[in-house]
Amino acid sequence: MRILVIGSGGREHALVWKLKMSPRVEKIYAIPGNPGISQLAECISMNMEDNRALADFAQKHGVNLTVVGPEAPLANGIVDYFHKQGLTVFGPTQAAAELEGSKSFAKGLMQKYNIPTARFAVFNNPDEAAFYIQKQGAPIVVKADGLAAGKGVIVAMTVEEALQAVDTIMREQAFGTAGSQIVIEEFLSGEEASLLAFTDGKTVVPMVAAQDHKRIFDGDQGPNTGGMGAYAPAPVVTAVMKEKIVHEILQPAVDAMRAEGRLYRGCLYAGLMITAEGPKVIEFNARFGDPETQVVLPLLESDLVDIMEACTSGTLSENMVSWRQEAAVCVVMAAGGYPGNYAKHDPISGLEAAKQQGAYVFHAGTAAVKDAVVTNGGRVLGVTATAGTIAAAVTKTYEAVRCIGFNGMQFRTDIAHRAMNR
Ligand code: AMP
Ligand code: GLY
Secondary structure, three states: OEEEEEEOOHHHHHHHHHHOOOOOOOEEEEEEOOOOHHHOOEEOOOOOOOHHHHHHHHHHOOOOEEEEOOHHHHHOOHHHHHHHOOOOEEOOOHHHHHHHHOHHHHHHHHHHOOOOEOOEEEEOOHHHHHHHHHHHOOOEEEEEOOOOOOOOEEEEOOHHHHHHHHHHHHHOOOOHHHHOOEEEEEOOOOEEEEEEEEEOOOOEEEOOOEEEOOEEEHHHEEEEOOOOEEEEOOOOOOHHHHHHHHHHHHHHHHHHHHHOOOOOOEEEEEEEEEEOOEEEEEEEEOOOOOOHHHHHHHHEOOOHHHHHHHHHHOOOOHHHOOEOOOEEEEEEEEOOOOOOOOOOOOEOEOHHHHHHOOOEEEEOOEEEEOOEEEEOOOEEEEEEEEEOOHHHHHHHHHHHHOOOEOOOOEOOOOOOHHHHOO
16 A cells, blocks of 8 residues: 655654554655655655645555645645545545634534533624623633634733733734634633544544643743643543543534534544533644654554544444553653744754664654754654553653753653653
8 A cells, every 4th residue: 555644743753653564555655754754754845735736646656545644734625635536535624624723613513512612702803802801801711713833822811911812813913814713712720631533424433542731841831832742541531531522522523523514534633621520622623633643653553554544434443443551651852942933953963872762753843964863843853652651651751862962952851740640
């Protein structure tokens, strides 16, 4: 089989790494890929949003399955276009990907189908939004409706902060048209977790629950990032809780999408708050999480190609998906200054030594310059290890992390702290 993976981050490196293990796979292409991925696949530099060029590539190279990593190509209708060309592709259609692409759509769907989530209101007018905030008081959460690269959410602890967020998103249009509509919602307290699931539009098979670490600094301090590390399984999601999330959230969401004529196939990601009243949805994503994928896929025992094919053909079943009884930890190594401005092109040392420690080093923002690997993004690497327990996986991962060096490098030293402190 020939497989094409779309994307260039740590998530896509993990996808390629896992797909490559399938005995059915003869060749993997990645567009555009990265230097880590290039050790496993042929990387081709091409615009990820040019559906026609991508489909032509897949036709010409006899690609049997395309796997879409990031949200932008999904929102751009890559899956619809590939279907029209008779190509097999893992991921939701444009209409189904709206579950991530429009927060107001997602909230409306949850309301209509009684899927537990924070109470909310949608606004097109900043004055009305401000009036609502004054009435509700703080803490309160303000979200740009559209895709804003994970930055369109402001958790406001004061009314002033919330009003400022409305100004930034709606009046100053900091996120462009993604902010012409906003969702204002109730602040939820509890512990967060991510539960991703495979689905063929009908059957839902959950993965191992993971926990992301969104803040840049230890102790969950500082600004939000794309994710500074993750671990799985997350003990906050007990077996009973997982069952509850599937029955109250994931299965109803997939059923609702089908009922709405937006058949959802691919990976459905539920970002959750485990509150005193039970699990509630913070957001849905129409794709694998990053860095959650880097800890979930190393625990997957089954063949990912078989599962993905079953998702695309409507033949998924629970017994196709089995998990190792182990734990995985991923520590993200970021460039100095991230999530603000950061330097690029700093040489990275110790990649081989980290591997010798038994870790996987997933590349995210790297570039190859002659024989050297240099930094080329905010999140540079995701160092991942598996072991029998979370504590052992933490130790193993940090041993590998300590081998790696680059100018300005920053990483959190407390990944999995919630599990360790239990
Ligand atoms: P999102 O981009 O929707 O994942 O939101 C980013 C982060 O904001 C989440 O990981 C939560 O930590 C926080 N957040 C979003 N919505 C809420 C909410 N309703 N209550 C509390 N925290 C929230
Ligand atoms: N780790 C959060 C996300 O992928 O959206």
